[in-house]
Each structure stands twice: as C-alpha cells, then as structure tokens.
Amino acid sequence: MTGTSATRPTETETGTGTGTETRTGTGTGATVVIGVDLGGTKTAAGVVTLDGRLLHSAHLPTPAASGAAAVLSQAVRLAAAEAAWAGEAGLRPVACGVGSAGTVDARGEVSHATTALPGWRGTPLRAAFTAALDLPVRVLNDVHAWALGEARLGAALHSRTALVVTVGTGIGGALVVDGELVPGRTGTAGALGHLPVPAPGPARRCPCGRTGHLEAYASGPAILARHRELGGAGEDLADVAGLAAAAIPAPSR
Numbered sequence: 461m462t463g464t465s466a467t468r469p470t471e472t473e474t475g476t477g478t479g480t481e482t483r484t485g486t487g488t489g490a491t492v493v494i495g496v497d498l499g500g501t502k503t504a505a506g507v508v509t510l511d512g513r514l515l516h517s518a519h520l521p522t523p524a525a526s527g528a529a530a531v532l533s534q535a536v537r538l539a540a541a542e543a544a545w546a547g548e549a550g551l552r553p554v555a556c557g558v559g560s561a562g563t564v565d566a567r568g569e570v571s572h573a574t575t576a577l578p579g580w581r582g583t584p585l586r587a588a589f590t591a592a593l594d595l596p597v598r599v600l601n602d603v604h605a606w607a608l609g610e611a612r613l614g615a616a617l618h619s620r621t622a623l624v625v626t627v628g629t630g631i632g633g634a635l636v637v638d639g640e641l642v643p644g645r646t647g648t649a650g651a652l653g654h655l656p657v658p659a660p661g662p663a664r665r666c667p668c669g670r671t672g673h674l675e676a677y678a679s680g681p682a683i684l685a686r687h688r689e690l691g692g693a694g695e696d697l698a699d700v701a702g703l704a705a706a707a708i709p710a711p712s713r
C-alpha cells in the first residue's frame with residue numbers, strides 16, 4: 461500500500477524551508493493541526509485541516525550528523541513556523557502530531573533509536589514540542605503515524621483491518637484494527653522487515669545485524685545491490701524499476 465493524496469504531502473519545496481500554499485475553501489478561524497514528519501533524511505512540517513487536507517508545508521534536510529539536539533531544535537522551529545503561518549492566515553491550530561523515526565514510548569520519548577539518527581534515543585519529543593507550541597502534542601513512530609493516516613483518511617478508509625507496509629531504505633509496517641493501532645507487546649506488530657523469509661542461496665545480512673530478513677532482500681538498497689550482483693547497469697532504483705517494467709509483460713485482463 462502506498463500513500464494517497466489524502467496523506468502524502470505535496471512536495472513542491474526545494475529544501476530551503478520555503479512554504480508552499482495550497483489553501484482552498486478553508487474559512488478564517490477554522491481549526492487546524494500541525495503535523496511533523498521527522499525522518500533520518502528529511503524533516504517536514506505542515507498545516508493540516510481536520511479532514512486531512514494539507515494547506516501549507518515546509519521541509520529541510522535532517523541534520524542527523526549534527527546530533528539529536530540539532531535535529532530536535534530544527535524540527536521544533538519548522539513546526540513553530542507552520543503554527544505562525546496558520547495564525548497569520550486566520551486559522552487556529554488546536555494540536556500537533558509528530559511522526560518520528562525510531563520507537564516512541566507512551567510519554568512521547570524516543571525509546572529506541574534507528575541507525576539513521578545517531579543519539580536519538582532518550583529525545584523528549586513531546587516535551588519539546590509542547591513547550592514550543594503550547595498545544596496538545598502526540599508523538600508516534602513514523603510508520604505508525606502513516607498507518608493511522610491511511611486507516612482514517614487514506615487507502616484503508618473503509619477497511620476494518622489494515623496492514624500498512626512502507627518500503628524504502630528499510631521495510632516497516634503497522635497494523636490498524638477498527639481505526640486504532642495494534643502495536644503488540646513490543647510495539648513492533650506489523651513490522652515485517654525483520655521477519656525471516658525463505659530465499660534461495662546464502663542468507664543475506666540485514667541492516668539490523670541478523671541474516672535472512674525480508675529487509676535484506678526487498679528494501680530499496682537490497683534490490684539495487686542484487687541488480688548489480690547480477691550484472692545490471694542501473695544507476696539507481698528508478699533505473700531498476702524502469703528495466704523491470706520493460707521486461708515484465710503487462711498482466712492480461
């Protein structure tokens with residue numbers, strides 16, 4: 461399942477933090493929420509209507525190499541700027557939702573970091589955003605946040621149960637039942653990337669350190685690596701996808 465127009469922000473910025481405006485039919489005084497997407501590569505913040513329309517957003521590269529404090533303060537600044545934009549537009553922010561890389565505990569703190577954000581563990585996300593915005597703040601793992609978005613506003617809107625899988629640098633996933641996340645005992649229910657998969661040949665090493673996991677075969681970097689092992693000349697994953705599309709006949713209907 462991939463993002464839908466309801467949940468995937470428009471990406472027209474150039475990484476300079478300049479906002480893009482797509483307001484349509486939202487009256488002055490309307491309540492909105494501030495959404496933040498904090499990943500290892502990019503940090504984005506935006507103003508979203510209660511029915512899921514993105515009105516304005518900005519993003520910047522995540523300064524992962526500068527440490528957790530720099531990553532957090534940039535994200536808070538982006539969110540505060542979006543809240544200010546909303547105020548100037550006559551809109552009223554009533555809450556802030558943050559989706560972050562890493563595992564997030566019930567207090568809104570990062571309980572397990574990812575390799576993409578060194579030192580991220582222990583970062584008090586909810587406290588920092590609450591202090592800066594003076595709004596109720598909820599923080600979730602980014603895949604969990606995406607899954608809830610798909611379940612409530614997107615591709616899984618009319619499904620009682622959904623398994624949302626994200627495939628990129630890694631493979632993540634989350635389960636939603638009756639509109640609520642089912643995190644499981646360890647918070648990793650639905651995270652398919654680190655399940656062992658039957659595959660021919662020697663077991664491949666996964667970024668998590670173990671071998672034979674789905675992510676070791678089917679993530680973006682794994683697909684590109686396999687393509688090159690087989691003598692493929694594709695420069696990047698888009699090339700591989702193009703070559704694959706050209707080689708596989710369209711299904712007959």
Ligand SMILES: [Zn+2]
Nearest residue numbers: 654666668673
């Ligand atoms: Zn793994």
